Amino acid sequence: MQRLPGFRDFYPEPLPHKDVWSADARNWLFNRWRETARRYGFREYDGPPLEPLELFTLKSGGEIVGQLYNFKDKGDRDVAMRPEMTPTLARMIAAHERQYKKPVKWFAVPQLFRYEKQQKGRLREHFQFNADIIGESNAGIDAELIALVIDTLRATGLTEEDFVIRLSSRNAWQEFFEKHDGKPDQAYEFYQAVDKLERSSPEESAKKFAAVGMSLDAVNAFIETGEPTGELQSVLDQLIARGLGAFVKIDYQIIRGLAYYTGTVFEAFDRKGEFRAIAGGGRYDNLVKLISGGKVDLPAIGFGMGDVVLMELLQSRGKLPEFKPGIDVYVLIEDESLRAESLKAIQQLREAGRAVEFSAAPTKGDKQFKRAQELQATATLRLESKAGVITFRLKNLESREEVVMSVEAFSNWLRG
Amino acid sequence: MQRLPGFRDFYPEPLPHKDVWSADARNWLFNRWRETARRYGFREYDGPPLEPLELFTLKSGGEIVGQLYNFKDKGDRDVAMRPEMTPTLARMIAAHERQYKKPVKWFAVPQLFRYEKQQKGRLREHFQFNADIIGESNAGIDAELIALVIDTLRATGLTEEDFVIRLSSRNAWQEFFEKHDGKPDQAYEFYQAVDKLERSSPEESAKKFAAVGMSLDAVNAFIETGEPTGELQSVLDQLIARGLGAFVKIDYQIIRGLAYYTGTVFEAFDRKGEFRAIAGGGRYDNLVKLISGGKVDLPAIGFGMGDVVLMELLQSRGKLPEFKPGIDVYVLIEDESLRAESLKAIQQLREAGRAVEFSAAPTKGDKQFKRAQELQATATLRLESKAGVITFRLKNLESREEVVMSVEAFSNWLRG
Numbered sequence: 001m002q003r004l005p006g007f008r009d010f011y012p013e014p015l016p017h018k019d020v021w022s023a024d025a026r027n028w029l030f031n032r033w034r035e036t037a038r039r040y041g042f043r044e045y046d047g048p049p050l051e052p053l054e055l056f057t058l059k060s061g062g063e064i065v066g067q068l069y070n071f072k073d074k075g076d077r078d079v080a081m082r083p084e085m086t087p088t089l090a091r092m093i094a095a096h097e098r099q100y101k102k103p104v105k106w107f108a109v110p111q112l113f114r115y116e117k118q119q120k121g122r123l124r125e126h127f128q129f130n131a132d133i134i135g136e137s138n139a140g141i142d143a144e145l146i147a148l149v150i151d152t153l154r155a156t157g158l159t160e161e162d163f164v165i166r167l168s169s170r171n172a173w174q175e176f177f178e179k180h181d182g183k184p185d186q187a188y189e190f191y192q193a194v195d196k197l198e199r200s201s202p203e204e205s206a207k208k209f210a211a212v213g214m215s216l217d218a219v220n221a222f223i224e225t226g227e228p229t230g231e232l233q234s235v236l237d238q239l240i241a242r243g244l245g246a247f248v249k250i251d252y253q254i255i256r257g258l259a260y261y262t263g264t265v266f267e268a269f270d271r272k273g274e275f276r277a278i279a280g281g282g283r284y285d286n287l288v289k290l291i292s293g294g295k296v297d298l299p300a301i302g303f304g305m306g307d308v309v310l311m312e313l314l315q316s317r318g319k320l321p322e323f324k325p326g327i328d329v330y331v332l333i334e335d336e337s338l339r340a341e342s343l344k345a346i347q348q349l350r351e352a353g354r355a356v357e358f359s360a361a362p363t364k365g366d367k368q369f370k371r372a373q374e375l376q377a378t379a380t381l382r383l384e385s386k387a388g389v390i391t392f393r394l395k396n397l398e399s400r401e402e403v404v405m406s407v408e409a410f411s412n413w414l415r416g
Numbered sequence: 417m418q419r420l421p422g423f424r425d426f427y428p429e430p431l432p433h434k435d436v437w438s439a440d441a442r443n444w445l446f447n448r449w450r451e452t453a454r455r456y457g458f459r460e461y462d463g464p465p466l467e468p469l470e471l472f473t474l475k476s477g478g479e480i481v482g483q484l485y486n487f488k489d490k491g492d493r494d495v496a497m498r499p500e501m502t503p504t505l506a507r508m509i510a511a512h513e514r515q516y517k518k519p520v521k522w523f524a525v526p527q528l529f530r531y532e533k534q535q536k537g538r539l540r541e542h543f544q545f546n547a548d549i550i551g552e553s554n555a556g557i558d559a560e561l562i563a564l565v566i567d568t569l570r571a572t573g574l575t576e577e578d579f580v581i582r583l584s585s586r587n588a589w590q591e592f593f594e595k596h597d598g599k600p601d602q603a604y605e606f607y608q609a610v611d612k613l614e615r616s617s618p619e620e621s622a623k624k625f626a627a628v629g630m631s632l633d634a635v636n637a638f639i640e641t642g643e644p645t646g647e648l649q650s651v652l653d654q655l656i657a658r659g660l661g662a663f664v665k666i667d668y669q670i671i672r673g674l675a676y677y678t679g680t681v682f683e684a685f686d687r688k689g690e691f692r693a694i695a696g697g698g699r700y701d702n703l704v705k706l707i708s709g710g711k712v713d714l715p716a717i718g719f720g721m722g723d724v725v726l727m728e729l730l731q732s733r734g735k736l737p738e739f740k741p742g743i744d745v746y747v748l749i750e751d752e753s754l755r756a757e758s759l760k761a762i763q764q765l766r767e768a769g770r771a772v773e774f775s776a777a778p779t780k781g782d783k784q785f786k787r788a789q790e791l792q793a794t795a796t797l798r799l800e801s802k803a804g805v806i807t808f809r810l811k812n813l814e815s816r817e818e819v820v821m822s823v824e825a826f827s828n829w830l831r832g
Contacts, residue, residue, distance in 0.1 A: 001708070050423060
């Protein structure tokens, strides 16, 4: 019995096999995400992992269905496992936006699903840190969101030498397209060609641009100039004011493939260019209106940061911490007549917040001690009874120091 | 565009509508679950929310398919969204059990899915705290697991007046069944009838018992006696030694519906009997062997605790804390010429761990202050410039106390 291809099992460390992922590292990463979001004043939300299929096709068109885990449920509804979070967010915001002061700053850590060919950094599911700011079009908000991307990556231990945010603008490309007499109905095709530029041969790209009345030379010249728009300059200035200037650069090669982006767009990459994008996002000022059927019209900007590429990068750069079992006290029960008293002590230790392990079945003393060592317990506790008086022997396993305590002294130590 | 029936949207508090759930309360509950598991020495794991259909039918038979979100994926595989965690755990343990010292103490917080009729306390998805101990058959382990159930519920603020663990044993019922000459192939049917006893009329139950050669009177007499087996007595004794005796009672009406339970079984209920079971579990000593195709044979015991019933109970007993936006400092930018310096201060505050909010777009001063109050910020910070020298005015919004700091004093305060 095997798990499905492209899906992951998460085990506690040390990992039993190179084919499985670390549950400890995953939780550590989620905590970094949540902690940074908290410092930026973002609130957490979540929606269902299963949604009506239409929620996703409405935004991305019918082509997306080929990449979805979609099916008919037992009530004959067309449903799909969520491939991204933004449509759910737009649906949730549209339903209750009046109850929230703008701008709304929300984040989520959903698991997302796509039926795709597996590649390096790309599985059939991943977890994604999604953060969005809704209801404000000022470029200061773009800077705030990009600062969150930067500080989230910094919270994992990465520095300006490890990653960079490539900053671009749909508006800049829109202007370029109009200046070169592009036809509005070919704009998306043009964006797609720009998006594929890095991964296509010059011949291929030249052909694609010619098909929409553009020239590869003009496109390349525009990218090379890299003159920031007024909006991008404002974003840059505000990131520099925060001391985050070294983490960003203008790069018009970035345009984002999806149809719905409107203004600022960006992607985070490792500096060495060894990995796929670590994060990506941008403005989508028309999407809430689209999803709400015109009911609610709010500007928005957001990003997604997946766990797969980021984990690969952190691992390759040696940034992942070591994860231990985290046992504070291992209670040794060498004398079965003291099991009841030992259980009482275990309960007291746990109620005082300590992580406690012990052998629940009668076991030889040396085996218990060996287990305490394997678990890297900070200390062992052993009860002793002499003439009906119980003493507590607490031994620090690193310093080998031992403290002998009476019942009262043990109680005091617990409180301290 | 609506979410699917039986699925939930989780919003930040205050909630915009009675029809949605609190993301803050959910995170608070997950933290209680994880924190208690840590104190008990459990390690977290997770598996895929989508598994081969066979993983679930192998254990529960084909009938379960009627309740599953199952479908054929684009690779023509029969797959299902997980309705429970135990088969995934058994699969993961069977794959790598040699790498782990026994007993293995693991927990997970999966989201689970069932296509069922919606009822109070029962939706089509829920989150479940799943904890299992694998590789030890001693009753001391049963006590350890049940103590975890109790302390997890206590960690949410519930007391012995709010809930009780009803403790029973498949072995006791097995003995009863054999003593009354039950036929082995009717044992499961008999267990099912016991399981439904509380929710069935005496006539219905009498008929079901007669069909397997048993009498309702004998069954009722056995339940009334409630004599603990040796095994259950040992579990009880060890819970009493921990000071947790008041949280449990022997109750043979509990038997658990699923086929695979073997020894100790239990369910947690609110004392007033207003809600469905809060948690349930038991021994399943043969399941790992079944799932691993006979490759690995390990005894096991585990439980599941769902979030839906527990949240309803906590709400009704007034045990849920109040959740605030959690903003430490709201930075007021009343003078646009100080925006760059203010952004620098915001960055410093966040790097020092503070949760900071501000208006990223130019906004009237009184509107900013009103927003700080709405967010229940602990303090406001305002920069002032006089003759080119910047001072920092930090005001505690509760005490109304204001501190005026120089650049150096502000840096010192950040570190302190």
